[in-house]
Each structure stands twice: as C-alpha cells, then as structure tokens.
Amino acid sequence: MSDNLTHLQQLEAESIHILREVVAEFNNPVMLYSIGKDSAVMLHLARKAFYPAPPPFPLLHVDTTWKFREMIQFRDRMAAECNLDLIVHVNEEGVNRGVSPFTHGSALYTDVMKTEGLKQALDRYKFDAAFGGARRDEEKSRAKERIFSFRSANHRWDPKSQRPELWNLYNTRIKPGESIRVFPISNWTELDVWQYIHLEQIPIVPLYYAAVRPVVERDGMLIMVDDDRLELQPGEKVEYKSVRFRTLGCYPLTAAVESEADTLPRIIQEMLLTRTSERQGRMIDHDQAGSMEKKKQEGYF
Amino acid sequence: MAHQSDLIESDILAYLKSQEEKTLLRFITCGSVDDGKSTLIGRLLWDSKMVFEDQLAALEVDSKKVGTQGGAIDYALLLDGLQAEREQGITIDVAYRFFSTDKRKFIVADTPGHEQYTRNMVTGASTAQVAVILVDARKGLLTQTRRHSFLVSLVGIRNVVLAINKMDLIDFDQKQFDAIQRDYEKFAAPLGFASITAIPLSALNGDNMIEASANTPWYSGPTLMGYLENVPVAGDSRGEPFRLPVQWVNRPHLDFRGFCGTIASGTVRPGDEILVASSGRTSRVARIVTMQGDLPEATAGQAVTLTLKDEIDVSRGDMLTIPDAPPLHTRHPEAHLVWMHDEPLQPGQLYLVKTASAVTPGRVTAVQYVVDVNTLEQKQEPTLGLNGIGVVRLELDRPVSFDPYRNNRDTGSFILIDRYTNATVAAGMVITAPVDPDAVQVTEFTPEVVVCEDAAPVRISLSAASVSASGASVVDLSSEGCAIEFEISPSFIEHLGKGNRVLFRLKDLGQLHAVALLAFQQRLSFEFDRTAEGISILVFRRGIKPVENSYADTGTSI
Known part of the structure; x- marks a missing residue:
C-alpha cells in the first residue's frame, strides 16, 4: 500500500500475490484460458509470479468449437512459447447433439458448450482451484464476487453466503469435491488491462x-x-x-x-x-x- | 469515458505516459440505509464519465422499472448488483466499484448500513485507506454513525470524510452543517483519526461532488472528488522495519531457491542482512529476481522473489525481517476479534488461524471484554456472537510472527476459520503479546522488585486518548524494565468514570505498587490476575452505571 507504487504496480503485485497463494495452498490448480486480452494479462502475471520457473499449473481451454480460427492459432502458439501444458476440452455430448449458436439460441448453446463443458473438464481432471480472468468492472454481479469464490461440489455459486474476504488473507479451505474459482485480476478495469x-x-x-x-x-x-x-x-x-x-x-x-x-x-x-x-x-x-x-x-x- | 479527451485525441502516447504515474486509492463508504451511499458512488462514477451509453440505456430502463426517484435516473441502480438486493432496495453485501480521474484510480468498497452486517463493513474497510462516512443532514449523527466510525478506527483507517449529505433538503443551512461537524469532532476525538474533513453535499444533485457548489458559498473546503484525488495515501510503510511473509518457495532446479512474498513493510536491497523470525537464523539478500531482470531495491507493497547468500531453512509461514527490529514471535497474541458467523465463538475450541505468513491451529482462551459498538462500553461476556467485537487472548499450537496491527496492517491481521465447515468466522487484529512463556524460562516466580541501575522511574502518561486511540484499553508495561510512575490526565479518569475498564499488563510484581497507588489516589478498584503469561491488573471504577446510549436512533439530530 505504498504511495510510491503506481496503480498498475499495485494491481500487478496484488495479482501475483493471489496467484502464488493458490499454488501454495491447493493441490491441483488450473488456469482457465479464454485466449482474450484478460487471459493474456493473467498468463503474463503468472509467468512473472513464478519466474524463473514456468507457471506450475496447466492451461485449460473449454473449446466450444466456434472460436475464431486466429484465436486457436494464438492459443497453441502461446502454450508452446510459455512451455505450458494445454488442456483443450470440448463437450462431446453437445457436439454429438449438434448444438450450435444458430440452431439452439445463444442461451442454451452457452449453457451446454461453455458452462457444461467447463464443469465436465473440472470434474474429469479433479481441479480444486481454477483461475479465471473475470474483472469486477465488467458486470454488476461480478462486482460483489470474492476474489476466492467458493463453489459447491455441483459447481454452484451462492451469492448470499460468500465468505468474508479481509485484507489479503484468503480462505482456501475446501472439502473433497468442492472447489474455488480464483480471479486474480478482479480489481483491474478494462483501461488498466x-x-x-x-x-x-x-x-x-x-x-x-x-x-x-x-x-x-x-x-x-x-x-x-x-x-x-x-x-x-x-x-x-x-x-x-x-x-x-x-x-x-x-x-x-x-x-x-x-x-x-x-x-x-x-x-x-x-x-x-x-x-x-x-x-x-x-x-x-x-x-x-x-x-x-x-x-x-x-x-x- | 473521456477524461483529458483533448490529449487523448491529439497525443495518445503522451496521455499513456501521463497515466503511468497514476496512484491508487482504496476507500470505503459507510452510512445508514437511507443516507444515499449508493447514490453517492453512482454519482462519482457518473461524473467521472465511467458510465457507458449502453449502461446508461439499461439504467434508464431500470430506473423506470425499479427506481426510487419517480422515473428519473436512480444512480443507486448502477451499484446494486444482485437481484435480491434490488428488490429490497438495499445493498446487502460488499461490492467493489472502480473509477479513475487523471490523478488517481479509485477502488470503492460499497458496504451496507444494516446493523447485522457489521462484518461486511469490517471486510470492506480492511483494505481501505480512507473512509467516507455519510450523514443525512436532516438527521445528524445517529447510532450508526458512531458504530461506523468506531469500526473504521478499529480497522486502522486514519483519514475520514464526514459527508454531510442531502444538504439540499435543509436549504444548505450552514449552521446545521457546523453543528453536525462540531458534534462529530467531539464524539470522534477518542478514536484517534489523523484527519476529519466535513463536506456539505447533495449527492443526488451533485453539489460539492466534483465542482464547488454555488449553494454553499460559505464553504471553502475541498469537493469530495478534490479530497479523494489529493489526500495523501496513508500507510506508506517504506520507512518501517522490513517484513516479508514467505508465501511460497520457488525451487525450479537445484541451483535456485527463491523466497516469494509481498513485502509488508520496509525496503530491501541486495546485501541487506535478514533474520528468519522463527529460527533466529540470519543471512544476506543475494538477489531480487524478476522476469525483467534483477532489481536494485524493492519496497512495501511489491510482490518479490528474494534469494539468500546462505542455505538456511526457510519455508512458507516464515517471516524474513531485519535483525534489529524483529516482529513478535508468540503463541499467545492478544487481539481484537470481530465475530462474523451465526455460530458464536466457542472459547477453547480449536480453529485455524490464518495470518500473513502461516495457517496455525489455535484457540481463544479468554474473552477479556466485549465492546458495545453503539456505546463503546466494555462488558464482561463469556463469548462473542455474530457481529460481536471484543478483546481476546489466543493460544496457538506453535509460535507465529506478528506485529501489532496499529504498526502494520499486513502482519498484524488474521482470520479464524472453522475447521469443520471451513467458514471464515472471525477477523482479528493483534494488539500485543505477552512475553512468551515458551521463549523465556520461568521456573519459579520470584516476587522480587527489580532494582534498576537508573534510579529515576519511567514516567508513563495516561489519558483517555492514549488508551482508546490505540484501539484497546490495555496499558502494556511488560516491556518497561524499570520502576514506573504514572502521570494521570483528567480525561483518563473521566474514561474510567464512564464505566470503562483498563487492563494493565505488568512485567513483574514491582510494578504493582504504581498501579495500586493510582487506584488508591483515584479511588479505583482493581482485580489481580496471574496466569502462565504474567500478571495483569484490571482497573475500574466501582458503582458506576455503564455508559448511557446518548446517540438515539430516533432520527433527531444531536
């Protein structure tokens, strides 16, 4: 909280602290990598946090099969350059049923290919913590979400019983099957990014x-x-x-x-x-x- | 979103350069349900041009549907994020909001005014450097104002804005503004704020929010935005003793052992001698490693990786410090505890204590007293319930490094976690720690008066401010080596006269004389207590009724 640091230096330090805390406290963390600019910043912060080691967790991309081709090329290039394991998960059930944004509407499509796909991947690899690049300035319900956001064994978020989050002391305790979503760039705005x-x-x-x-x-x-x-x-x-x-x-x-x-x-x-x-x-x-x-x-x- | 839009349009690179020097201020707003907190923050976002057209369109729709301003723009709706809250018309949790000007980026913790949500306020205040305390100009100070101010001081915020809102509803009456300001300064004196800045506002209409209002020609102080942009950021701890709680040990290969963590205070350079607080081992800093090259220096607030010249045992949970000003290293901290869970504190039950440096099992052995947040009165109670605040003694399974919270918010704070439900049940702030019986060999207590070489006794001055400003009514004499005597101010006696109690912690029995003399001269009573941790004397005035609640919630100004 020193006045001599700029706002970006302070945001960076906070994010690095969060990234390290997860690696120190969880058995099997993963970074959700959506290939966008927020993910790019999050990945960069992870490289800085663990340097000279590579980030000690894999990247997970939940591929809806409808991403821009340039995104997929960029994803593969970054994973290779950063020396990171990349897990690409596709909801095969959704693919088999032919779910697409054109035929099923954006709501069902998103639910099946993104939300369901994400849950499948988290269950399959038994990740206990998942980093996401969401920011609190994006949307109102995010503004109230904790940086360490608890999820039940069914991956549900309960906005009414969130754990109080004080100072930079994060409660990382979970029971088997439960998990925590962690948002290291919660306090960044689009302009900061x-x-x-x-x-x-x-x-x-x-x-x-x-x-x-x-x-x-x-x-x-x-x-x-x-x-x-x-x-x-x-x-x-x-x-x-x-x-x-x-x-x-x-x-x-x-x-x-x-x-x-x-x-x-x-x-x-x-x-x-x-x-x-x-x-x-x-x-x-x-x-x-x-x-x-x-x-x-x-x-x- | 268009601040400095001329420069943005004409020379974006120059603009970006100027933005690199921006600082960050975190603040909290607190007030009662109807004081207009959400409107105030919504207005700051609005006026700093942080509201986009699509959000504005949504806001217009929402204002008509669920707004409270008769269809006009309801700024509060920019903030109330969760559906349940919208329907109730109140904010029920902590929300974080962001805006920036050319000078600073701001993070606002928006916290509720409801009594049952003390925990949310403490949560929001824990990371804030400034508090904006809202008061409805028609109502003046309420019980909530008192409660919020106490909590803000407890959490270590030193600069407060008294935002006297809804001035338009009292015709911008200077007399009423002055009266509220006077009342507040008087009430807040014992809380020890470094500064109190009263500002006459109408958040709804924008008076004194950004621009000085024509409606308050009698007011010459800063606008709210002006204040927030210019207040020095408190807690610049570069000059404090170096502290690095080790978060993670980075060992990518046999030749590299980096100790990672966020510097809690002080400055570090290669070559500096450091001490591992738990083991007492020392070494020197070899490098400060980053992906973009080694640093010549790192300071408080930076997340760093240090390597040391010697191979000494350091792991997560240790604290690296300078050798000549080490932290407390103790199993028995005494602390303020804010209880945040429906299930009350179970003294004696094992919890997990998470500090900046470690997670350690521990229990609360005693509740010294409980503070009534409305009256600041201290009461003897066996436990703490939801939103209860008290001074407690802890016993940890192993020693942990701490600093008193008033010296260092990062190394003086902790949370308690329930081992069975994993809920975060309490927030703690370390006051002090008695000399650890594990560290000092005390086989038999010898009630001998220590005779000092220096015959002159140490004079200790006691005033209401010295006991309550520090947040705790504890006078710790356990580090005073010599004979002592007290210098008593009338405010100290007045403090006790209100029914408050003060705990003296003694180094040895020799100091008892001075405390007994104080009690004799001032007609006070005391209780003597000797535990494994030492001697303590609780001093109080018998037969005094507890403090009357003079701040009623009747809605009338005081």
Missing part, C-alpha cells in the same frame, strides 16, 4: 487490431464470417470492412466494431473516446438484467 498490455508489451490475438475482414450485418451487429458454417440469411451479404473486436468469444456471438485502430495506442485511444462498454458486443448479457448472476450460480465463470 490495456495500459498494462501496452506497458509490458504483452502479445494479444490479432483480431483486437483493425483489419479488413469479411462481415455480415445481423440484428444491428457486425458478425465476422470466420468459416463456412455461417449461413447467410435472406438479404444478408458479405461485406469487407475494416473492423476489430473489443472482446473475443465465439465468432457468431461476438460483434465486431468498425475501426481503423491498428496499433495498441490507437486501440486505447478508441476505447477512451468511445461511449459503449465492451460487453455490449456480447449477446450473452443482453437477455435480461441479472442474467449473468443466474449463469454464475449455475457454474458459468
């Missing part, structure tokens, strides 16, 4: 930078045509526009924004001058107020 990426020169998926890409306009949003699974609806046509992504997820559910920002400073500049929040590009939050809270109770990150 971008500033840190800029300052530390952290590699991010090229989709964050503006480039000419094929898109269709659907329900007022620009959806990128990342492969031939995107079926055009009547009246839709593929256009080539200079676009970038403020947030990355499954390509049919993640809207692009028109932009010319092709460098990090220009991205930050655009972000600072814009008037909409980053989650706006995510269809998952649009269903209803409190939808994130419901999803989280059911086990979503």
Whole structure:
C-alpha cells in the first residue's frame, strides 16, 4: 500500500500475490484460458509470479468449437512459447447433439458448450482451484464476487453466503469435491488491462487490431464470417470492412466494431473516446438484467 | 469515458505516459440505509464519465422499472448488483466499484448500513485507506454513525470524510452543517483519526461532488472528488522495519531457491542482512529476481522473489525481517476479534488461524471484554456472537510472527476459520503479546522488585486518548524494565468514570505498587490476575452505571 507504487504496480503485485497463494495452498490448480486480452494479462502475471520457473499449473481451454480460427492459432502458439501444458476440452455430448449458436439460441448453446463443458473438464481432471480472468468492472454481479469464490461440489455459486474476504488473507479451505474459482485480476478495469498490455508489451490475438475482414450485418451487429458454417440469411451479404473486436468469444456471438485502430495506442485511444462498454458486443448479457448472476450460480465463470 | 479527451485525441502516447504515474486509492463508504451511499458512488462514477451509453440505456430502463426517484435516473441502480438486493432496495453485501480521474484510480468498497452486517463493513474497510462516512443532514449523527466510525478506527483507517449529505433538503443551512461537524469532532476525538474533513453535499444533485457548489458559498473546503484525488495515501510503510511473509518457495532446479512474498513493510536491497523470525537464523539478500531482470531495491507493497547468500531453512509461514527490529514471535497474541458467523465463538475450541505468513491451529482462551459498538462500553461476556467485537487472548499450537496491527496492517491481521465447515468466522487484529512463556524460562516466580541501575522511574502518561486511540484499553508495561510512575490526565479518569475498564499488563510484581497507588489516589478498584503469561491488573471504577446510549436512533439530530 505504498504511495510510491503506481496503480498498475499495485494491481500487478496484488495479482501475483493471489496467484502464488493458490499454488501454495491447493493441490491441483488450473488456469482457465479464454485466449482474450484478460487471459493474456493473467498468463503474463503468472509467468512473472513464478519466474524463473514456468507457471506450475496447466492451461485449460473449454473449446466450444466456434472460436475464431486466429484465436486457436494464438492459443497453441502461446502454450508452446510459455512451455505450458494445454488442456483443450470440448463437450462431446453437445457436439454429438449438434448444438450450435444458430440452431439452439445463444442461451442454451452457452449453457451446454461453455458452462457444461467447463464443469465436465473440472470434474474429469479433479481441479480444486481454477483461475479465471473475470474483472469486477465488467458486470454488476461480478462486482460483489470474492476474489476466492467458493463453489459447491455441483459447481454452484451462492451469492448470499460468500465468505468474508479481509485484507489479503484468503480462505482456501475446501472439502473433497468442492472447489474455488480464483480471479486474480478482479480489481483491474478494462483501461488498466490495456495500459498494462501496452506497458509490458504483452502479445494479444490479432483480431483486437483493425483489419479488413469479411462481415455480415445481423440484428444491428457486425458478425465476422470466420468459416463456412455461417449461413447467410435472406438479404444478408458479405461485406469487407475494416473492423476489430473489443472482446473475443465465439465468432457468431461476438460483434465486431468498425475501426481503423491498428496499433495498441490507437486501440486505447478508441476505447477512451468511445461511449459503449465492451460487453455490449456480447449477446450473452443482453437477455435480461441479472442474467449473468443466474449463469454464475449455475457454474458459468 | 473521456477524461483529458483533448490529449487523448491529439497525443495518445503522451496521455499513456501521463497515466503511468497514476496512484491508487482504496476507500470505503459507510452510512445508514437511507443516507444515499449508493447514490453517492453512482454519482462519482457518473461524473467521472465511467458510465457507458449502453449502461446508461439499461439504467434508464431500470430506473423506470425499479427506481426510487419517480422515473428519473436512480444512480443507486448502477451499484446494486444482485437481484435480491434490488428488490429490497438495499445493498446487502460488499461490492467493489472502480473509477479513475487523471490523478488517481479509485477502488470503492460499497458496504451496507444494516446493523447485522457489521462484518461486511469490517471486510470492506480492511483494505481501505480512507473512509467516507455519510450523514443525512436532516438527521445528524445517529447510532450508526458512531458504530461506523468506531469500526473504521478499529480497522486502522486514519483519514475520514464526514459527508454531510442531502444538504439540499435543509436549504444548505450552514449552521446545521457546523453543528453536525462540531458534534462529530467531539464524539470522534477518542478514536484517534489523523484527519476529519466535513463536506456539505447533495449527492443526488451533485453539489460539492466534483465542482464547488454555488449553494454553499460559505464553504471553502475541498469537493469530495478534490479530497479523494489529493489526500495523501496513508500507510506508506517504506520507512518501517522490513517484513516479508514467505508465501511460497520457488525451487525450479537445484541451483535456485527463491523466497516469494509481498513485502509488508520496509525496503530491501541486495546485501541487506535478514533474520528468519522463527529460527533466529540470519543471512544476506543475494538477489531480487524478476522476469525483467534483477532489481536494485524493492519496497512495501511489491510482490518479490528474494534469494539468500546462505542455505538456511526457510519455508512458507516464515517471516524474513531485519535483525534489529524483529516482529513478535508468540503463541499467545492478544487481539481484537470481530465475530462474523451465526455460530458464536466457542472459547477453547480449536480453529485455524490464518495470518500473513502461516495457517496455525489455535484457540481463544479468554474473552477479556466485549465492546458495545453503539456505546463503546466494555462488558464482561463469556463469548462473542455474530457481529460481536471484543478483546481476546489466543493460544496457538506453535509460535507465529506478528506485529501489532496499529504498526502494520499486513502482519498484524488474521482470520479464524472453522475447521469443520471451513467458514471464515472471525477477523482479528493483534494488539500485543505477552512475553512468551515458551521463549523465556520461568521456573519459579520470584516476587522480587527489580532494582534498576537508573534510579529515576519511567514516567508513563495516561489519558483517555492514549488508551482508546490505540484501539484497546490495555496499558502494556511488560516491556518497561524499570520502576514506573504514572502521570494521570483528567480525561483518563473521566474514561474510567464512564464505566470503562483498563487492563494493565505488568512485567513483574514491582510494578504493582504504581498501579495500586493510582487506584488508591483515584479511588479505583482493581482485580489481580496471574496466569502462565504474567500478571495483569484490571482497573475500574466501582458503582458506576455503564455508559448511557446518548446517540438515539430516533432520527433527531444531536
């Protein structure tokens, strides 16, 4: 809490403290790696926390099979460069049933491919702690979630009986089958994340930078045509526009924004001058107020 | 979101450079249910342009649906995150909010005003450096104001803002503002705050939030934002003795042993001599290792990896310190305990005690007294229930390194965990520790008066502030080697006159004379207690009724 540290230095120190605490106290931690910019920062912090050792836990990617191709390439490159074990889990049951965002709607699709997939992976490998890159400024229910967030054996979050979290003393005790989700960058904002990426020169998926890409306009949003699974609806046509992504997820559910920002400073500049929040590009939050809270109770990150 | 938008547009790199120097302030807001806390924070977010258009659109919809402002924008809805809370119209847990200006990034802990949620306030305050205590200008100080202020002081916050809100509803009446400020300063004097800044506000209308209000020409102090941007961040502990609780030992290969942890206080450089508090072994710092190269120096707040010149035994749970000012290393800390669970404290039962450096089984052996948070009165009770606060003595299975909480929040704090349910049941703040009977060989107690070479007795001055400002009514004389005598201030006698009790912890029987003399001269009573830990004398005034609750919750100003 020293005044001579800048806000980013303090945030970094807090995150490193959290990462180390988990490694010291848990038997089998894992880092949920979603390939986005928040995951990039979290992974960078983990490398710093355990240097000169590599981070002593694997990365887990719950692959919905609908991620942008550039994300998958980036994921494999980072895992190799950082000398990390990468576990890729796909909900095969969902795949066999042909669950897709087009045929089943975003709510069911997300539940099956993301939430169910995540729970399957956590159960299969018996992870007792899972790092996630969620931030408290993203969404209201996250603002109240603890950094060390307890999950029952059924992966449920109970917002009404959260453990009090004081100072930097984290209660890591669990019974067999239970687990803790840990959010090392809880106290970072979107701006902090971008500033840190800029300052530390952290590699991010090229989709964050503006480039000419094929898109269709659907329900007022620009959806990128990342492969031939995107079926055009009547009246839709593929256009080539200079676009970038403020947030990355499954390509049919993640809207692009028109932009010319092709460098990090220009991205930050655009972000600072814009008037909409980053989650706006995510269809998952649009269903209803409190939808994130419901999803989280059911086990979503 | 557009602060400094000119610079952002014209020279983003210069802007980014300027942002690298930004500092961080964590603060807490506390107030009663209707004081407008959520509105105040919502307004800060709003005015610092941290609300986006899509959030604004959602806010407009929500304001019409569940708002309390008759369809107008209800800033409080920016904050109340969980559905259950929205429906009840109150905040029921601790929420963290973020905003920034060009000078600082802010983390706000939004905490509830409900009585049963003392635990949430203590939780939010534990990481805060400043407290904003809200008062409704129409109502003045309430019991809650007193309670919040006490909790804030207990948790070690030294700078408070008295945010006198809803000034618009009393026509910005200076007299009433002054009266509330005076009342508060008088009441808060024993709490030992370093600064109290009263600000006349209307959070709803924005008066004195960012810009000085035209409605309060008589007020020349800072606006709320002005204060938050400029208040020096307390707890700069670079100059304090070095403390590194070892969190993890990094051993990637045989040639590297790094000791990882967050520096709790002080500064460290390669070559510095360090002491392992548990073993007394010493070594020197070889390197401060980071992924981006070794550092020449590291200071409080940084998460570091140190290597040492010698192979000495250090593991998680140890504390690296400077040799000439080591921490307490004890099995028997005495501490403030805030009970946070429905199941009351079971003295004698084993809990897990988690400190900055270790998890150790331990039990509470005695509740010295319980503090009524509304009256600050001390009572003798056998246990602590939910939201109870008291001074207790602990017995740990093995010695642990601590500092008194008032010296170091990081190495003076701990939590208690229930071994069966794994619930976090209490938060603790170390006051002191008696000389450890394990460390000092005491085979037989010899009631001899220690004769000092230096004949002049040590004068110890006692005032209400000296006993209550430190947070505990404990006078610890166990480190005074020589004869003592007291200098008594009227406020000290007044403190006892209100029914408060003061515990004197003695080094030996020789000091008893001075305490007995004090009791004789001031017509006080005392109880004598000798345990394995030493001698203690509880001094009090007999026949005094406990402090009357002078701060009623009737809604009238006092």
